[in-house]
Amino acid sequence: MAPHPSAGTRIDSNDRSGQMANVTFSSPVMARDVTVYAVAGDRGTILSLAKAHKIPIPFDCQDGECGSCMVEVTHLSPHTKYAIALTEKEKETLRQLGKISPDEVRDAEVNDVPPRFRLACQCFIRDEDILITFEGDQVRPAEKAHLTDAAQTFKGRLKIDSVDQFLAFALSVEEEAATHFEQLGNAMEERGNHDVARLFRQLSGYSRLHYEQTKERVGTRDLSHLMPSKLMWPDYVTPERTELWAGDASITHLGALKAALQGERRGYEFYFTVAGTTSDPDVAAMAKIFVKEEAEHVKILEAWITREEWQLKTHDLPA
DSSP states (O other): OOOOOOTTOOOOTTOOTTOOEEEEEEOTTSSSOEEEEEOTTOOOBHHHHHHHTTOOOOOSSSSSSSOTTEEEEEESOTTOOOOOOOOHHHHHHHHHTTOOOHHHHHHHHHHOOOOSEEETTTOBOOSSOEEEEOOOOTTSOOOOOOOOHHHHHHHHHOOOOSHHHHHHHHHHHHHHHHHHHHHHHHHHHHTTOHHHHHHHHHHHHHHHHHHHHHHHHHTTOOOGGGOOOGGGSGGGSOTTOOSOOTTOTTOOHHHHHHHHHHHHHHHHHHHHHHHHHOSOHHHHHHHHHHHHHHHHHHHHHHHHHHHHHHHHHHTTSOO
């Protein structure tokens, strides 16, 4: 079970430094909507974020001239205003496509009112939650439902068909998650971010507990020859590692929760993939136990995030 966030945490609704933007992509060519988190340092254009997460937004020139990457952007925090930066290329291309009016251009530049349509290659992700809708390439067949890129890559490289092999992989996943969160906690402590340091250390403790429980299942068996190489993992890291780095000292408690959720979801989908692809019923049964545990962690983190986002929105409201 994951830790409970500190009840005394103070959240400043005007300070969004270190937080993450929730970016949801929706299209008829996708099997389901996909929400990704643009972490600090990851806030490039909509197109760059989509490419990084295998979202099939069509594109050609990537320079604001062809219009193939046009998307509809819905701002989910309508009362939060940011300076709207429309390049001349983007304004002209949208005008030629009939997707922006002179009034919309003026509202964007004078009143910071975002236009409905943008070019994904020109629009940068800000510290706000948005919904990206696009038609996609109608010539391509709709994607089949899948888990994450990490799950797809794992599934394509190896199939786990023995209990010992599964336990070796689980030990690797949980040990690296524990070490990763511990390192992040130490780094945050050194930089004075004590609240987030405490959260990361708690997360490390629960990953360590999961690791110890897996070791109990192993018993006295030597599984060292079955431990996976880092080369087999996507980006050479295990699924539960977050995309944070130790230098991001400004991250908030809410941002840390979202980073942790990202890792827990990948861990869940890794075990879910094993359960669904193995030919060994014993491996499938054991993987489903891990799936259930990871699903509980995901639900808890999602509930905490909802709670803190509500606190952010209501913090400055009069009693």
